[in-house]
Amino acid sequence: MVAVATTFLRHRAHVNHRPYDAGVTTDVRWLDAGQQRAWRGFLDLHAKLAAKLNRDLQRTSGLSLADYDVLVHLTDVPDGRLRAFELGEGLQWDKSRVSKQVARLADRGMVAKEACPEDRRGAYVVLTDAGRAAIEAAAPAHVELVHQIVFDTLTPRQIREWAVISAAVLRRLDG
16 A cells, blocks of 8 residues: 555655655555545535535525524424534534624524523524524525435435445544
8 A cells, every 4th residue: 555655646746735755654554546536536525515505505595504504403403492512513613613603693683692591601592583484495495406416316225325334434433
């Protein structure tokens, strides 16, 4: 595998943003050609899909993908309210990003912030009627686009395999 990586380095001059002359060590488990294709394909897929979904949501509903993600998390709980830190954990966002996104949504009346009586430093993020209306209006076109781009492209077997692969990697991340 090191030979593959060295050949790759000589031809490409960069791996993981490090120039060839930074040195190649034999203890690095470089990606082989198939792994490199799969990894780069995943990165490209993630970036292009997120950009397309974001553009389409903004065009059809005025929501960004980040807005949609927050609203979906709030609709996933029965009372439409989560502690800010719980929202951040669910979205895998840091505290600052959650705070800024919640402030933008609150300015538009889609969420409200409520004090947390159990923890005076904490706050609840609460879905408003306007936020529920926005997500309900946006969801049909968004889901249709996901079908068109992703699920209409894949066979049922590929969808099952993708679910298994996703679950395996998520278990590794969680473990």
